[in-house]
Structures are given as C-alpha cells and as structure tokens.
Amino acid sequence: MNAPLLSVSDARKRYGPVAALDGVSLEVRAGEFFALLGPSGCGKTTLMRCIAGFETPDSGRVTLNGADLSGVPPYRRPVNMMFQSYALFPHLNVFDNIAFGLRRKGEAAEAIAARVGELLEMTQLSPCATRRINELSGGQRQRVALARALAPRPALLLLDEPLGALDRKLREETQFQLKEIQRKTQTSFVIVTHDQDEALALADRVAVMRAGKVEQIASPVEIYEKPATRFVAGFVGETNFVDGVVRGGALDTAFGLLPRARCDLPEGARATLSIRPERIGVARAGHGVAGLVEDFVFRGEYTLLRVRVAPDVVLRVGAYEGGFAQGEEVRLSFAPDAGVLFAEAA
Structure with a gap:
C-alpha cells in the first residue's frame, strides 16, 4: 500500500474546558474525495483548520506526503481552502479571480493564461471570463471559487461547506460537477459538511465525527448499511x-x-x-x-x-x-x- 497523502495522528485541541479534538486519527489517500461529517460542534471545522494551518493542535501530528506540518504557516503548505462564503474579489472579473494566486506566486503570464483557460473550460465558465462577480449566479460563483482554489495545483484541497449557499436543485447539480472536476484533476479533496446526503453523494470515504472523536471511517455504503455505532446509525439517514x-x-x-x-x-x-x-x-x-x-x-x-x-x-x-x-x-x-x-x- 502506498503511504497516505495526509495523516492525522492523535490530534487533540482544547478551547478552555471544551475538547474540540479528542484524539483524532485519520488518513486521506492521494486522489481521494474524503468527507468530514458530523453535527455542529463535533470538531470537524477545527480539524480542517488544523490541517490548513490556521489552528495548531495541542498535541498530535499532521503530516502531508510524510512531512510534518508542525510550525509550517498556512501559506507555505501545499494545501488550499475553499471557504463557504467563497471570499471572491468583487472588483476583479472571473479570469482575474482565478489568476490571483498564480500572480502572487510570480508565474509567467503565458502559464497563467494557460492554467486559467484550462480551469475555465473544466468548470464551464469560459463564457463568463470577463464578467464581474456580481454578474454571476450562485452556482457560477461557487465554480469560480473552486477554480481559484485549484489554480495553484495544491496537493490537498479543503472545502468548507462548499454547497451550503445553494438551493436544493442547484446543490444536487453542483455535486455532479464537483465530483467530475475532482476526478479530472485527481486532487485530493476533503469536504467538511453537516449534510449527510452531501457526504454520501460526494465522498469515496466518510469520517463521521461526534464530540471531538471519530466514530467511524468507511465508504458511504458501509456507513449507511453497517454503521459502527448507534450514533452513526441515527445521524446518517x-x-x-x-x-x-x-x-x-x-x-x-x-x-x-x-x-x-x-x-x-x-x-x-x-x-x-x-x-x-x-x-x-x-x-x-x-x-x-x-x-x-x-x-x-x-x-x-x-x-x-x-x-x-x-x-x-x-x-x-x-x-x-x-x-x-x-x-x-x-x-x-x-x-x-x-x-x-x-x-x-x-
């Protein structure tokens, strides 16, 4: 078996008396779509922020491609994040939003144009390249945010409730697009969600969390058909x-x-x-x-x-x-x- 891309080992994090993470261990494989699923306050967002470098675990290790990320700031990690709010720049058009990270890295204009063009086509946004953000639908904004996060070719992409702002029908359509983009890029995705249908529809494997602990990690079918605990059985479906x-x-x-x-x-x-x-x-x-x-x-x-x-x-x-x-x-x-x-x- 190949070594995992991401490994979290016995991660612990407290905020005063509250144990946000209580000995969490998990692995994410290269090219995998992985979901962190659980109710509000279960620790999934804290875990994501520890992976991204916005929080530091009190103990335990986070490694990426075997390298310990302890003390590595977020901007030096080969990890990108797509926020629930999308955090797009309203004064820039679609092309410039997607190109933003590449320009900050100092890439050549030709390389930037090629990469942005590739992502515009992949996300079906080519006709929108010169539009401003306020001229886009909610689904289009979501795809711009995704393309911008993928532009620097991160080893790992973290998605924080990425479909939460979309209505039900658009959310279902976007799930198929998200899976297709993930397969095409072969980038490892970790999605954080409280929506069980979303986790089961998107992920290759799901980690169900409760009260700072991982209750079960398995495929969506196994999570649904063979829940390991009574909590998982009641929470999923x-x-x-x-x-x-x-x-x-x-x-x-x-x-x-x-x-x-x-x-x-x-x-x-x-x-x-x-x-x-x-x-x-x-x-x-x-x-x-x-x-x-x-x-x-x-x-x-x-x-x-x-x-x-x-x-x-x-x-x-x-x-x-x-x-x-x-x-x-x-x-x-x-x-x-x-x-x-x-x-x-x-």
Missing part, C-alpha cells in the same frame, strides 16, 4: 431503534420476536436494533407484525408511514406502493439480515 432482549438468537421486542441472521450478543443481553424504513416490508394482509397506520408523508418515490406496532412503539416504514390510509391495519415483515444490532451501551 433515517432509522428506527427497536429495543429488546436477546433470546435464542432473536431479539425479543415489545411487539414480538425478530429473528436475526447473526447475533454475537449473549443470551439475555439487552440490545437495540437499528433498521432503516426501507428495510421493513409492508402489506395489507398476510403474515408479519400487525400494526396500525397513524400517519404518512408522501416523499415522491415512496410514502413514509408511521405505524404503531405496540402501545409505546411506532415504526417509520417506507411504502413503495401507495394507497395506504390513516387508520388502516397493515402487516410488517423483517428479514433476518435487516438492520444492525447494538449492545444497549452502544
């Missing part, structure tokens, strides 16, 4: 948590026994099953757990039902065939391999 007791390899719940294909917990252990709404089968008749539809929300490709299966248990169920009505009796089914079982303390 929608899920149901079903409490019970392990009996004979099944989970004994308030609404009956749920068979398990695999159960590593001892007999009698208290446990919680995390099961996604789309993994629960729903029908109007037949075998399964009886329930009553309390409410529903139309989501376009499916309808999200709230089904009461016990006095104190309501499950969210994804129904891909419509027509279910409030107050209707239904039957729910659970495959033995559906969901992930956590010990009660998880």
Whole structure:
C-alpha cells in the first residue's frame, strides 16, 4: 500500500474546558474525495483548520506526503481552502479571480493564461471570463471559487461547506460537477459538511465525527448499511431503534420476536436494533407484525408511514406502493439480515 497523502495522528485541541479534538486519527489517500461529517460542534471545522494551518493542535501530528506540518504557516503548505462564503474579489472579473494566486506566486503570464483557460473550460465558465462577480449566479460563483482554489495545483484541497449557499436543485447539480472536476484533476479533496446526503453523494470515504472523536471511517455504503455505532446509525439517514432482549438468537421486542441472521450478543443481553424504513416490508394482509397506520408523508418515490406496532412503539416504514390510509391495519415483515444490532451501551 502506498503511504497516505495526509495523516492525522492523535490530534487533540482544547478551547478552555471544551475538547474540540479528542484524539483524532485519520488518513486521506492521494486522489481521494474524503468527507468530514458530523453535527455542529463535533470538531470537524477545527480539524480542517488544523490541517490548513490556521489552528495548531495541542498535541498530535499532521503530516502531508510524510512531512510534518508542525510550525509550517498556512501559506507555505501545499494545501488550499475553499471557504463557504467563497471570499471572491468583487472588483476583479472571473479570469482575474482565478489568476490571483498564480500572480502572487510570480508565474509567467503565458502559464497563467494557460492554467486559467484550462480551469475555465473544466468548470464551464469560459463564457463568463470577463464578467464581474456580481454578474454571476450562485452556482457560477461557487465554480469560480473552486477554480481559484485549484489554480495553484495544491496537493490537498479543503472545502468548507462548499454547497451550503445553494438551493436544493442547484446543490444536487453542483455535486455532479464537483465530483467530475475532482476526478479530472485527481486532487485530493476533503469536504467538511453537516449534510449527510452531501457526504454520501460526494465522498469515496466518510469520517463521521461526534464530540471531538471519530466514530467511524468507511465508504458511504458501509456507513449507511453497517454503521459502527448507534450514533452513526441515527445521524446518517433515517432509522428506527427497536429495543429488546436477546433470546435464542432473536431479539425479543415489545411487539414480538425478530429473528436475526447473526447475533454475537449473549443470551439475555439487552440490545437495540437499528433498521432503516426501507428495510421493513409492508402489506395489507398476510403474515408479519400487525400494526396500525397513524400517519404518512408522501416523499415522491415512496410514502413514509408511521405505524404503531405496540402501545409505546411506532415504526417509520417506507411504502413503495401507495394507497395506504390513516387508520388502516397493515402487516410488517423483517428479514433476518435487516438492520444492525447494538449492545444497549452502544
């Protein structure tokens, strides 16, 4: 295996009594799109600022291509950052915004023109080269900021909530553009976001953070299908948590026994099953757990039902065939391999 491009080892950072980073370790590979995902205050922005050099860890190491970055100021690191606000220069046109960093480095005019032209074409901004920033749409400004950050050919690009200012439809379109640009440049991207859909759509791997710690690092599919902790299961996507007791390899719940294909917990252990709404089968008749539809929300490709299966248990169920009505009796089914079982303390 090749050495990682970026390595963070046991990074710790405190602000008074608050541990913003509490022993964070992770690696980013060359050419990888990596996401730092977590709620506000989890430490992801502090970690990004430590990588960029705007903050210094109290302890631990940050290395890039094997070189220790301790004491290296931001402007000497082969790292660039794209800020959420974009921080574009309103008095400069698109071409000059993108060229700004190259001119500061003293590159030749011909080289600057060639590099800016390449990025204008890559970001589909060539027709906008002479426009001022206030003449651009939000999506165009986002691409100008991205092109400017990529212009000096950084080894690593940090993106701080880069799509947060865009509306939903434009954000989805821009995600495809961002992935395409990353693939073309083969620059390692690290995106910081609290938006789980964004992280899952963009990243090759995702680090889910909570309270200054990394809960799990894995591919988007593994994060969603095989969350390592109860926090990850609840934070990424929608899920149901079903409490019970392990009996004979099944989970004994308030609404009956749920068979398990695999159960590593001892007999009698208290446990919680995390099961996604789309993994629960729903029908109007037949075998399964009886329930009553309390409410529903139309989501376009499916309808999200709230089904009461016990006095104190309501499950969210994804129904891909419509027509279910409030107050209707239904039957729910659970495959033995559906969901992930956590010990009660998880």
